[in-house]
Amino acid sequence: MTTRTHSSTLGAVALTAALVASLSACTGDEEVTDELQVVENPTAATAQPAPETTTEPAGSVIPVDGDVTALTTVGDVLAVAVADPARVLLFEQDALDGGDAEPTVVELPGPVEDLTAAGDTLLAPVPSQDTLARITVDGEVTSTPVAGQPTGAAVHDGATVLSLRERKAVAVLDGDRLDPVIAGGLNSADDVVVVEGRPVVLDRLRSAVFEVDVAEGDIGAGLRAGQGATHVVADDYGRVFVSDTRSGGILAFSVDPLLLRQLYPVPGGVYALAYDSERDVLWATLTATNEVVGFDVRGGELQERYRYPTVRQPDSVTVDSRTSRVVVGSASGEGVQVIAP
Numbered sequence: 001m002t003t004r005t006h007s008s009t010l011g012a013v014a015l016t017a018a019l020v021a022s023l024s025a026c027t028g029d030e031e032v033t034d035e036l037q038v039v040e041n042p043t044a045a046t047a048q049p050a051p052e053t054t055t056e057p058a059g060s061v062i063p064v065d066g067d068v069t070a071l072t073t074v075g076d077v078l079a080v081a082v083a084d085p086a087r088v089l090l091f092e093q094d095a096l097d098g099g100d101a102e103p104t105v106v107e108l109p110g111p112v113e114d115l116t117a118a119g120d121t122l123l124a125p126v127p128s129q130d131t132l133a134r135i136t137v138d139g140e141v142t143s144t145p146v147a148g149q150p151t152g153a154a155v156h157d158g159a160t161v162l163s164l165r166e167r168k169a170v171a172v173l174d175g176d177r178l179d180p181v182i183a184g185g186l187n188s189a190d191d192v193v194v195v196e197g198r199p200v201v202l203d204r205l206r207s208a209v210f211e212v213d214v215a216e217g218d219i220g221a222g223l224r225a226g227q228g229a230t231h232v233v234a235d236d237y238g239r240v241f242v243s244d245t246r247s248g249g250i251l252a253f254s255v256d257p258l259l260l261r262q263l264y265p266v267p268g269g270v271y272a273l274a275y276d277s278e279r280d281v282l283w284a285t286l287t288a289t290n291e292v293v294g295f296d297v298r299g300g301e302l303q304e305r306y307r308y309p310t311v312r313q314p315d316s317v318t319v320d321s322r323t324s325r326v327v328v329g330s331a332s333g334e335g336v337q338v339i340a341p
Contacts, residue, residue, distance in 0.1 A: 002084065021177065034177060039109065044204035044226025046190065048269030048288040050313040055290075058308035059339035062101060064089065067337060068329030072320040077137045078318075078327060080336055081124065083111040088124060090139055096338050098325075114191060114305060117151045118160070125150035132173065132341040144176050152191030154199060161199050162260045163189035170190055170201050170212050172218070181210060185219045195234035198255050202232040204241065207243060211258050212339065221258045221288040225251055233273040233282070240281055243270045250284060250295075264302045266293070271315060272316045278321040281341075283306065285314040285328060292317060292328050 026143060026315035070081040078096065080089040080103070089103035111130035117123075122135040127149040134142050148167025153160055160173040169183035170192060188205035192212070199212040201219070208228045210222035228246025235241065240253045240263065252331060253261040269288030275297075276283065282295045283304065294306030306328075328337040 007030075037157075042187070042205055042207075044190070045207070045230050047230070047271045047313070047315050047331070048245065050287050050290050053176070053290050053309070053312045053334075055309040057337050059337055060097070061311060061334070062091075062336050062338065064333075064335040067331045067333055068316055069111055069331070070113055070115045071120065071316045071327055071329045071336070072115040072117050073318055073320045073327075075123055075137055076158075077121050078320075078336075079106050079115050079135070081112045081115055082327060084113040088112070088115070088122070088135060090114050090135075090137065093323075093325070095327075106135055106139050106141055107328075108133055108141075109143075114152045116155075118153075118155050123153035125149050125153055125162060132160070132162060144173065146171060146173065146178065148181075151189070152202070154192045154194045156194045156197070156199055157224055161194065161203055161212075161214070162194050162225055163192040165189055170199065172214060177231060180214070180217045181328065182214070182217050182219060185210065187221060192234050193232050193234040193240060195240055195255050196238045200234070200240050200253075200255060200258075202229060202231065204229060207244070207246075209240060209253060209258065211255060223253065223260055224260055225253075226263075230271055231273045233275050235275050235282065237275050237297070239295070239297075239334055241273060241297075243273055245269065245271055245285060252302075264295075264300065264311075272317045274317045274319045274323060274326070276319045276321050279324055281319070281324075285310065285317050287313055287315060290314060292326065292339070293327070306341050308339055311335060 066082040077296040078091040086108045088106040091101045092105045110126045112124045124133040131333035132144045148164035152163040158309045162171045168186040172179045172180045193201040208320045211220035225242040226244025226247045230245045231243045242251045249265045267284030272285040273285045280298045295302040310328045311330035311334040313332035314328045316329035319326045326339040
């Protein structure tokens with residue numbers, strides 16, 4: 001793959017290259033050591049707090065009672081995870097433009113941080129209850145117990161791959177049967193994506209990404225992902241994008257082998273990510289400025305194409321690749337925002 005670096009990012013790339021190193025994995029319960037770790041007890045990065053909005057949000061806003069924690073689209077349905085009480089709201093997308101959509105309400109035993117579409121089903125890990133909920137577009141729920149605080153989910157070779165935060169591991173779930181649990185070298189396992197048939201797990205505590213070899217049952221090579229990685233998403237070009245919320249940038253990695261290809265500075269508290277596979281646009285929320293930005297990823301560098309004002313505290317985002325509709329969720333009770341670029 002040919003890569004180029006935008007001239008305005010050369011200094012940042014050089015600095016990051018100096019800070020990026022392979023992270024040696026260990027097995028079992030051995031202590032994880034990291035010679036680049038600058039504090040004894042690291043903490044995971046969180047969204048930068050948002051100011052009060054001073055600009056009308058673009059598009060339309062649908063009121064939601066509660067703070068939005070995650071979003072995704074599955075078929076003709078927009079799924080919105082809301083906290084306090086924990087539930088998932090299922091909106092028919094055709095009704096979103098009218099502003100009077102009435103959702104199907106799915107109650108859950110605890111809040112979810114991540115929603116993933118798997119065919120016509122939603123995967124909703126519930127970390128506080130050690131449970132993976134599977135939700136159909138009709139609102140039917142089945143639950144599978146998975147010990148270790150499941151946080152993120154992806155599909156790999158027909159099985160479900162789960163990141164387990166407390167267990168510092170990745171689990172493979174074939175139906176309801178827990179097959180291998182792959183551990184070693186992680187301080188935390190907070191989300192997982194699959195790119196070119198290979199799972200990649202995000203370790204927020206260590207601010208790093210690791211390849212996972214399911215066949216060998218091994219956590220493979222790892223690389224530092226800035227100073228405070230929070231979200232990860234894969235594109236159709238074999239790349240993994242990571243938001244570095246503390247340093248203010250988006251990092252692009254290739255896999256097999258895992259290599260840092262690019263760092264693009266993004267000021268404003270970059271946080272949630274979503275990828276439009278039809279238009280090759282990477283969407284990123286900026287919580288410190290209440291904005292969402294769309295980047296064209298088809299070239300060797302990110303190119304900003306869109307920028308919109310959002311609801312306050314835009315901690316989640318999703319995009320419907322069929323229509324290019326972007327939906328932003330407010331973590332401060334201001335609902336969900338629907339944008340048609």
